[in-house]
Amino acid sequence: MEAGISRQxxxxxxxxxxxxxxxLQHALTVEGVMKWFAADQGFANESEFWAVAGxxxxxxxxxxxxxxxxxxxxxxxxxxxxEELIHAVCSHGYGLTIADVKPEHTMEKILFASDELTGLIWxxxxxxxxxxxxxxxxxxxxxxxxxxxFAAGCSxxxxxxxxxxxxxxxDFLIEKTILAMRSCEAEVxxxxxxxxxx
Numbered sequence: 001m002e003a004g005i006s007r008q009x010x011x012x013x014x015x016x017x018x019x020x021x022x023x024l025q026h027a028l029t030v031e032g033v034m035k036w037f038a039a040d041q042g043f044a045n046e047s048e049f050w051a052v053a054g055x056x057x058x059x060x061x062x063x064x065x066x067x068x069x070x071x072x073x074x075x076x077x078x079x080x081x082x083e084e085l086i087h088a089v090c091s092h093g094y095g096l097t098i099a100d101v102k103p104e105h106t107m108e109k110i111l112f113a114s115d116e117l118t119g120l121i122w123x124x125x126x127x128x129x130x131x132x133x134x135x136x137x138x139x140x141x142x143x144x145x146x147x148x149x150f151a152a153g154c155s156x157x158x159x160x161x162x163x164x165x166x167x168x169x170x171d172f173l174i175e176k177t178i179l180a181m182r183s184c185e186a187e188v189x190x191x192x193x194x195x196x197x198x
Contacts, residue, residue, distance in 0.1 A: 001049040001107075004082035010052045013079050015195075018062045025192050029118050030111070031055035032184020033177060037110050040176065050107050053088040056081075057111060069093030069101070096158065103165060113162025116154045117177050120144065123151035125181075133181045138174050145174075 005013070014027055034054030038047035060071035069090045076086050090101040091108040092115050103109045124144045125133045144150045163173045 001046050001084050001105075002082050003049050003052040003085045004080050005052070005085075007048060007052055007055070009079065010055050013075070014056060014059055017059055017075060020062055021192055021195060023058060023062050024195060025188060026119065026122075027055050027058060028188040028191050029122065029181060029184065030057055030115060032188060033114055033118055033180040034107070034111060036180035036183045037114070037176070038107070040180070041106060041110070043107065046107070049085070049088075050110075053085055053107065053111060056085070057089050057092050057115065059089065069097040069099035072099075095161070096155075106166075109162065109165045113159065113166055113168075113173055114177050114180070115162075116158045117162075117173065118181060120151045120154040120159070121174075121178060121181055123154070133178055133185055136178050136182075138171055138178065141174050141178065142171070 003010070014024070018024055018027065031051045031054040035047050035051040038044060038050035043050065056072075056076065058068075059075055061068050064071040069092070072089050073086045076089065087101060088105070088108050088111065090099045091103040092111045093099050094102050094112060103112045121133060121136065121141055124141055125131065125136055128135070128140075145156065148156075159173070160170060163170050166173070168176075
């Protein structure tokens with residue numbers, strides 16, 4: 001699987017259309033999560049593709065929220081992205097946007113399943129004394145998960161549908177995603193600090 005663009009090109013492209021550090025942090029988190037999952041699921045040779053798909057999955061959301069996953073192909077093609085990458089990016093909006101691109105590859109299913117979940121886990125982490133996922137446990141996430149008002153923008157249905165697409169139990173998906181987020185937390189924090197200092 002070829003992305004058609006390098007990681008550095010992807011990062012510059014993301015920053016071209018996203019200025020809010022919240023969106024940049026989410027993109028970097030999903031990038032790291034996808035890279036971890038690639039190795040975990042036996043696709044280490046495709047880790048850069050998985051990571052770039054994670055980094056760019058919301059490329060059009062900040063500027064074109066009403067055209068999410070619809071505007072993305074235009075922005076990505078103009079930058080030289082492969083059709084494989086475009087499909088992967090758009091598939092995470094399946095059933096949520098008018099872009100009716102179904103997740104087919106394992107990578108696309110994991111992106112779909114983990115996207116909203118990373119947001120919920122991060123929301124749970126920042127209210128902990130540590131403000132970190134390093135000491136986060138599944139039971140803590142589940143407690144917040146069952147409170148609809150907590151991180152209300154993170155769709156539980158999407159998370160559950162994603163787990164079902166993968167044939168995974170919800171707790172298994174949460175556990176894996178916590179581990180994936182631990183793997184990249186320091187790097188994401190450093191990258192965001194660098195962006196804020198520019």
